[in-house]
Amino acid sequence: MEKDARTKLIETATQLFAQKGFNTVSIRELARTAKVNSALISYYFGSKEGLYQEVLEEQFILIAQMLRMFEEIPPASPIESITLYAKNIAVIHQQRPYLTRFIISEIINPTPCCEAVIKKYISRIFRFLHATLEEGIAAGDFKPDLNRDFAIVSLAGIMNFFFIGKPIFLEFTSSSEKIGEEYTAQALDTFLNGILRRKEHE
Amino acid sequence: MEKDARTKLIETATQLFAQKGFNTVSIRELARTAKVNSALISYYFGSKEGLYQEVLEEQFILIAQMLRMFEEIPPASPIESITLYAKNIAVIHQQRPYLTRFIISEIINPTPCCEAVIKKYISRIFRFLHATLEEGIAAGDFKPDLNRDFAIVSLAGIMNFFFIGKPIFLEFTSSSEKIGEEYTAQALDTFLNGILRRKEHE
DNA sequence: GTCTATATTGCGATAGAC
DNA sequence: GTCTATCGCAATATAGAC
Numbered sequence: 001m002e003k004d005a006r007t008k009l010i011e012t013a014t015q016l017f018a019q020k021g022f023n024t025v026s027i028r029e030l031a032r033t034a035k036v037n038s039a040l041i042s043y044y045f046g047s048k049e050g051l052y053q054e055v056l057e058e059q060f061i062l063i064a065q066m067l068r069m070f071e072e073i074p075p076a077s078p079i080e081s082i083t084l085y086a087k088n089i090a091v092i093h094q095q096r097p098y099l100t101r102f103i104i105s106e107i108i109n110p111t112p113c114c115e116a117v118i119k120k121y122i123s124r125i126f127r128f129l130h131a132t133l134e135e136g137i138a139a140g141d142f143k144p145d146l147n148r149d150f151a152i153v154s155l156a157g158i159m160n161f162f163f164i165g166k167p168i169f170l171e172f173t174s175s176s177e178k179i180g181e182e183y184t185a186q187a188l189d190t191f192l193n194g195i196l197r198r199k200e201h202e
Numbered sequence: 203m204e205k206d207a208r209t210k211l212i213e214t215a216t217q218l219f220a221q222k223g224f225n226t227v228s229i230r231e232l233a234r235t236a237k238v239n240s241a242l243i244s245y246y247f248g249s250k251e252g253l254y255q256e257v258l259e260e261q262f263i264l265i266a267q268m269l270r271m272f273e274e275i276p277p278a279s280p281i282e283s284i285t286l287y288a289k290n291i292a293v294i295h296q297q298r299p300y301l302t303r304f305i306i307s308e309i310i311n312p313t314p315c316c317e318a319v320i321k322k323y324i325s326r327i328f329r330f331l332h333a334t335l336e337e338g339i340a341a342g343d344f345k346p347d348l349n350r351d352f353a354i355v356s357l358a359g360i361m362n363f364f365f366i367g368k369p370i371f372l373e374f375t376s377s378s379e380k381i382g383e384e385y386t387a388q389a390l391d392t393f394l395n396g397i398l399r400r401k402e403h404e
Numbered sequence: 405g406t407c408t409a410t411a412t413t414g415c416g417a418t419a420g421a422c
Numbered sequence: 423g424t425c426t427a428t429c430g431c432a433a434t435a436t437a438g439a440c
Contacts, residue, residue: 005423021311023225027416037425042417044423101310107367108303109223119370126374149375150388153364157389161359162352165309168321172328173351186352187359194396207405228433239406244435246405 005036006044013055018098022052022111049113056106056114059099062092063121070128078136083188085129086159090184093163100163126152142195151195158187207238208246215257220300224254224313251315258308258316261301262323264294269326280338285390287331288361292386295365302365328354344397353397360389 003011012034016025027048031038045051066088075081092099106118129152136142142151162169162183176182205213214236218227229250233240247253268290277283294301308320331354338344344353364371364385378384 019311021223021225023223024311026414028414037423038416039418039426040424048416104306104366105310107370108307109221109226119373122370123374147384147388149371150364150385151392153367153371153385154360154389154392156367157359157361157363158356159359161363162355164306165355165358168309168324169351169355171321172325182349183352183355186349187356190353190356190396191392192396193398194392194394196395229435230433239408240434241408241436242406250434 005034005040008034008036009041009044009051010055010058013051014058014098017052017055018101018105021105021109022048049111052111053114053117056102056117059096059102060117060121062096063099063125066092067121067124067128078132078139078141079192081132082129082136082155082192085132086184086188089159090181093180093184097163100160104160104164129155140197143197146195154194155191158191159184162187207236207242210236210238211243211246211253212257212260215253216260216300219254219257220303223307223311251313254313255316255319258304258319261298261304262319264298265301265323265327268294269323269330272330280334280341280343281394283334284331284338284357284394287334288386288390291361292383295382295386299365302362306362306366331357342399345399348397356396357393360393361386364389 009030013025013030016030016033027038027041030048030051031041041048041051045054066085069088070081070085075084103118103122106114110118130148133142133146133148133151137144137146137148163180166180211232215227215232218232218235229240229243232250232253233243243250243253247256268287272283272287277286305320305324308316312320332350335344335348335350335353339346339348339350365382368382
């Protein structure tokens with residue numbers, strides 16, 4: 001069965017925007033790659049920017065789902081929260097391989113309309129992690145002098161950097177099927193080990 | 203004293219390319235902001251891309267310096283190597299606040315001519331850190347089952363992510379003068395703690 | 405070394421036929 | 423819903439005066 005023009009445009013745009021950036025991709029290239037007429041971009045999405053916004057919102061569906069889940073079923077402990085968060089992120093990276101690229105791209109070179117979308121989700125994740133770390137410090141799990149804001153950035157960096165640089169990283173090392181999951185497992189371990197309160201130093 | 207057109211163009215281009223990306227900045231905007239005639243871009247740099255390349259190469263001067271220093275005066279131990287590396291990176295971030303942006307921007311959306319520049323430096327850093335981790339594992343400093351490649355990505359993520367997202371990060375938290383150094387100090391601590399071999403678990 | 409003027413190409417968007 | 427044709431504009435780059 002043949003996909004309709006709208007779907008083909010979204011799928012093609014996701015790839016091209018992620019790989020080349022919003023301004024580098026023209027609607028002509030987009031239409032050619034998707035094998036549809038370029039006038040259909042205006043017809044379905046109003047403009048090139050409208051198409052981009054649709055792509056961007058689609059990228060965040062799984063993040064929204066995860067955040068909803070954490071609100072409905074809060075994990076038992078801070079360590080469990082962070083572990084579950086990391087595992088979710090690993091799965092999301094598999095299903096939305098370009099998500100981090102879009103986020104970083106927007107952070108570095110914000111586009112007018114969509115800054116609001118990105119910031120909305122980032123601030124929700126930020127608040128969730130902040131509360132989790134706060135709780136963990138209060139419970140004595142994490143180092144008491146830990147700067148929470150910094151720790152959040154470190155966690156974000158350690159969990160996401162791999163997926164930004166994955167293509168270039170694979171040029172320097174060997175690869176495997178489940179490399180993303182393997183990476184996140186070690187990264188989470190390093191981070192948790194790094195912020196854990198060491199009983200023997202008390 | 204008045205700066206010459208060439209210098210003004212380089213300085214303006216560094217800012218604009220970093221903030222908006224190569225394709226979003228036009229030579230007209232560049233010339234207007236630098237208060238020089240737009241034809242001078244071709245005159246001095248051959249093309250917009252030539253100007254970009256010049257900007258990019260300038261960004262890596264301090265990285266090259268650091269790598270040369272590590273070759274000439276190798277640190278005494280792996281832990282010292284990584285600590286010194288982190289401190290150097292923190293200083294470089296202060297003096298070249300856009301460096302990480304350029305690197306990440308090139309990784310996400312590579313431009314034709316300059317991919318070679320970026321990859322050259324990344325691979326040199328990668329090799330240095332790989333050797334350092336190898337040595338540290340052999341010496342029993344770091345966890346013996348550590349995946350070296352992953353650890354390098356984690357270190358890069360933890361050290362650099364802050365500087366990509368700094369503007370947006372500052373919207374979520376309070377700031378101070380030396381925030382970059384404060385961040386890198388905690389991040390390095392977290393990372394080293396995270397990969398250290400724990401004597402009490404032997 | 406710096407300017408104006410312009411050649412050329414490609415862009416995003418739309419009108420209107422089918 | 424999809425097409426062709428085209429409008430208006432902005433892009434990079436360059437020729438040639440000063």
